[in-house]
Amino acid sequence: MKALFIGGTGIISSAITRQLAESGCELYLLNRGNRNQGLPAGVQTIQADINDEAKVAKLLENHTFDVVADFIAFEPAQLERDYRLFNGKTKQFMFISSASAYQTPLSDYRITEGTPLSNPYWGYSRNKIACEEYLMKQYREHGFPVTIIRPSHTYDERSIPLGVHGSKGSWQVAKRMLENKPVIIHGDGTSLWTLTHNSDFAKGFIGLMGNIHAIGESIHITSDESVTWNQIYEVIADALGVKLNAVHVSSEFLAACSKDDLEGGLLGDKSNTVVFDNSKLKRLVPDFFATTRVDQGIKQTIQYILAHPEHQVEDSEFDAWCDKVISALETAKKSILE
Template sequence: MGRKSDAPPFRVGLVGTGYIADWHAKALGAARGASLVAACDLDLARAEAFGRRHGARAYGSLEAMIGDEANPLDAVHVLLPPDRHAAAASAAIRAGKHVFLEKPMAVDAEECSGLIGEAAARGVAIGVNHNFLFAPNYEQFRGDVRSGRLGRLDRLTVTWHRGLDQLLSGPPDIWMLRDPRNIMLEIGPHCLAPVLDLLGPLEVIGVHASNRMTLEGGRPFYRRWSVEGEAGGVAVSLHLSFAQGFTEQTIHARGSVAAGTVDYERDTYLLHRHSPYSLDFDRYRMIREDAGAMAAQARRTLAGSVLSKLKLSSRGNPYGLSIARAVQAFYAGMGGAVDPRLSAELGRDLIAACAAIGREGAGEPAAAAGGEPEPVATPREAGGEGAAAATPAEVLVLGATGFIGRELARQLLASGRRIRLLVRSPGKLPADLRGPGVEVVRGDLTRAEDLGRALGGIKAVYHLARANVKTWEEYTEQEIEATRRVAEACLARGVGRLIYTGTIDSYYAGGKAGTITEDTPLDPQIAWRNLYARAKAASEGLLMDLHRDRGLPVVIFRPGIVIGRGSSPLHWGVGMWSWNSVCQVWGRGDNPLPLVLVEDVASALVAALEVPGIEGESFNLVADTDLTASDYLAALEEHAGASFQKLPTAPWRFYAADVAKWAVKQMVRHPDRRRPSYRDWESRTQRARFDCTKARNLLNWRPVCDREEIIRRGIQQPASQFLS
């Protein structure tokens, strides 16, 4: 028997507030019978920001959330990395809560079976979301297969071709990269879920993993997988590629009387059937029917997205819609029959099949690597075992996991300095920042106690940390106020120098800017600029106030468009990139860009430690080069062997699109409906010239300006990493 329609809604808490949590919050907002009331994350600041967006109470741990009697929960959604699924789900089940997990259910079938047993013993429901199983196009395909509309199936082919950005951006110790088999447990359920849903258990006949690359510590990763098997008498083929390239996510079934194709990426489903006509007319009729169906579905998808933004429809984004439908099905079936697509048994069977594929394709880690993989070194935490015997660090780097921060830390180590890093997740540090000479404090600079631990014995602080936020309220708290707290702590501890990185984006750099030096004021109309530029300018302002009023020994740097190793060659300083293949260039693309190599930025920051008497000064860091956006893209194309779509775009076109979006936001009373700024779009063209004589003279800064060397180190090297 299902739940009574007049029963109060289930009170739901989310464990983990990363990217997918926003989709679950939206799904719960549209679901009948469930309401989001709580969220927890080890990063309490992130949980609090999430809670403000969605009206949920924030907690710093699962234990605190499920133990709060003033805010009781009925159900918990587990949205954590896969290796933490079982422990979190088990804790929630023991507390008597229903559990809804994002795939994969756990990391092995034994863990899954344990959760099933615990849930049965406690009398609570457990469901697993395999998101694409609730996409409307898949449901239509599923109905056609089950009704026999395709006839007797002969072959089912699943394609998953999506570049895996984490291979480039890390962090290097995330679970799916720790073992070459893990990727099949992470992504494999997406591909196998429709197979098991439609056909039942899969017998794996052959697996081939190829396009091997070596990650940190000698760990292998295979970017291409091919799997052949059989399920229910039907031949099954899986093709996966994680190399950068055109995205394809499809399921194709060949039957005895028809064929069907689901395209998840473009949100379509086509049923291919013959007509009663002769060959030529039959071919014509089939093509016309396919084209008509594609056009109709394209209009439907676009209309659904537009109406959703206008709050006239709950359909919205296909990805979000499928999550919403899965969440709705879970709560609708509570106390009655569970939709088999959500069943824990399906989740367990999928993990067993994915694990078998991983073992056959990648083997044991040592065998796949040609020897025992070198473990990723664990950073020595400040105050930990052996810390007292070592020479203590005197330089603290905030933001060492970022692009510039990593290079700065490397150069500080190369100069013989011992450094300390304050990071939320030490696992995000690359291998060369995990060895001797590096201390790590695990924590968040927004928390006074973490910052205090990090500052012990420190003489100089680099503040390069950047908040990953969206709203001005979040920028105010996590960028501006966080910078204030860092500065106040430096004053209280008597730190000798605070080195802060701002951005040239805080200048107006449009067609009327002329030549910019450090004497040029930041954009006097900064309130009309993007939130990042505005927040950085506000942080600079408060730091200079503290310098004048209380003697804060601060030095400010404003790097230009920073390029080089460790960054994507599809740089947004050149233009707005879409799909890794389309670049809308800021303006005509014929003016020299303010480029600078990351190594040169770091060298200037290191030099600032030694130069006396520069407190209260600011330095712009831009190389003297004539490389334009057009030149940049031409060099990238030549090295990559690819032709990108290059669209020089006048600022007014970006502005007009922004105005249209703003009008929609005004209509729906969207919380983020800032008035668009033409000045901000025009400034992105970077038509100003930068005179960095001050940095050259006072810091003896000598950046690479040679055109060919900038192309080699700033474009070709990143492209070799990114596009290989």
């Protein structure tokens, strides 16, 4: 199989790249080369900015592919560019959408690929929906061989999966735990969530590559395991060897008080219970099964980050914001009880 990944070094795509390299796939990565250090042997790179359409077209003029996958497209205009570049040059075009495109709030907590697409809280999700609609139009009217992939919360060894964190990543929450400072959990922490390790996601994705039954289809790839946010934070604390000091805060309050896009990330995603039905994926990829439990995966992540200081990026602004939110709640409680 000859495949081209646009991107290929992110949380989701890096695991796919590694597994394909081990299988002997003829794999090309098209990116700007900023994170290509340590790529597996045999992976070939085409260094270019995908937005420089003329240059990319020239670099690819003598190539055709069995699969092209775009991991970094977020708006319809980017898919219009991909259609111009790859129509007639690939047997399958795979677009990475998002499970946050599903109806929010849900009318049924069990999500299938037939769940309506609608998210009034998050522009990111609405753009992904618009991308899907454009691609399906090209499939219906021109036979463009599209497969749409919807990941949910996928993580790897470099980032701790959290509900609330700052713009510099997840480390500051772990640091607060290590310092026995209170940690914010959105809502009451009992809503169900699905975490998928990127190595498991890669198994499902690779099973859909070159799969004739996946053409014209939308498929989500997630674990079957559902856990509460309280359980997730308890696992993180346990992996750090500390006792969790949790403060539960309304998602609406957090979104209203944050300068970051918590309205989209919380109200449009993580504050909602999600349980995925993976029957369609398992029908298309019969040997797919997610094998990394949440507690196992998070412990691996914690161990990796503790051993790699370069991933321990502090975020003093987020730390101060947490203190302010928690202090405001304590002040409000005292004023009511006076």
